Amino acid sequence: MCSKRALLRLSAGALLAGSLVACDQLGLGGGSKPVFKGVDLTGAEYARSLNLPDLDGRNRSLADFKGKVLVVFFGYTQCPDVCPTTMAELAEVKRSLGADGDRVQGIFVSVDPERDTAALLKAYLASFDPSFVALRGSEEQVKAAAKEFKVYFAKVPGKTAETYTMDHTAASFIFDTQGRVRVFSRYGSGAQALTDDIKMLLAEKG
Numbered sequence: 001m002c003s004k005r006a007l008l009r010l011s012a013g014a015l016l017a018g019s020l021v022a023c024d025q026l027g028l029g030g031g032s033k034p035v036f037k038g039v040d041l042t043g044a045e046y047a048r049s050l051n052l053p054d055l056d057g058r059n060r061s062l063a064d065f066k067g068k069v070l071v072v073f074f075g076y077t078q079c080p081d082v083c084p085t086t087m088a089e090l091a092e093v094k095r096s097l098g099a100d101g102d103r104v105q106g107i108f109v110s111v112d113p114e115r116d117t118a119a120l121l122k123a124y125l126a127s128f129d130p131s132f133v134a135l136r137g138s139e140e141q142v143k144a145a146a147k148e149f150k151v152y153f154a155k156v157p158g159k160t161a162e163t164y165t166m167d168h169t170a171a172s173f174i175f176d177t178q179g180r181v182r183v184f185s186r187y188g189s190g191a192q193a194l195t196d197d198i199k200m201l202l203a204e205k206g
Contacts, residue, residue, distance in 0.1 A: 034200045037193035038174065038185035047072075047149045047173050047181040052109065052135035052142070055118040060135060062179040068105045069201045070175040071185075071194075074151045074168055076112035077124045082170045082187050084128075089191040090172070091129040096195055100202055103177075106132040111142055111153040112166050149173060176201045 034040075041047070050072065051061045062070065071090055075083035087108065094101035108125055110116040113136050121134040137145065146153055153168035170187035174197060183197050 034204075036183050036197045036200065038183040038189060038197050041173070041181050041184050044181055049148060050107075050109075050135075050145060052137040052145055055122055055134055055136065060133070062175065065105050065107075065175075066179050067177050068103050069177060069198050070105050070107060070179070071198070072107045072109065072149070072173045072175070073171075074109045074111050074146060074149070074153065076110055076166045076168070077116050077120055078112070079166065079168075082168075086170075086172060086187060087125070087128040087132070089194060091132075092191050093195045093198060094129060094131075096191075097198070097202075100199075103202055104198055108132060108134045109142070109145060110134060110136045111146065111151075111168050113137065113139060113142060115162075174198065174201065176204060 049062065051059055054060050073083075073086055073090075075086065077083070087106070090104075090106045094104050094106070097104065106125075106129060108121070110121060116134075116136060118134075118136060121136060125132040125134050135145075145151075151169045153166055156165045156167050158164045172185045172187075172194070173181055174183035174185055174194075176182050182201060185194055185197065
């Protein structure tokens with residue numbers, strides 16, 4: 001469950017950041033600037049680091065995936081719509097890219113470590129693409145990662161203590177092969193828009 005308020009809050013901030021970067025780059029000489037379908041975050045002063053344990057307890061960082069286009073999404077396994085749709089679209093994109101799909105890495109950061117056990121996360125992501133990596137930290141670690149990415153999430157009480165949902169930002173962050181955040185892809189943009197942006201990043205040199 002993701003509120004429109006939460007999505008609009010981050011979308012507005014990302015749009016402003018992308019606009020400022022675009023304005024700066026318009027004043028520079030040099031090569032042509034890519035035009036992404038998502039919000040251009042090139043040069044953003046956030047989403048610069050990620051350090052959380054994977055399902056084997058090994059700390060993972062952006063540097064571990066250098067050389068690949070990285071797609072990071074914050075969600076939870078019991079999400080009824082946004083999370084499974086996002087993971088399914090990313091899996092579809094990887095398949096559509098053929099051999100280049102091996103150069104794309106999906107990262108799912110759980111915002112519900114209380115219920116998202118390692119076994120549950122492993123089975124969940126395997127249902128979309130076995131190459132996807134899940135990161136699951138303590139509540140404090142997840143909050144720190146979300147703060148770095150300017151991601152919003154909060155528990156929404158249910159009828160019982162176990163049936164709560166999580167309100168969270170519904171978007172993916174796309175990083176280039178050098179580990180730099182480049183695109184903010186909103187939920188609902190569709191697989192084709194995601195494919196186009198990933199293709200541009202895969203085509204970049206250095």
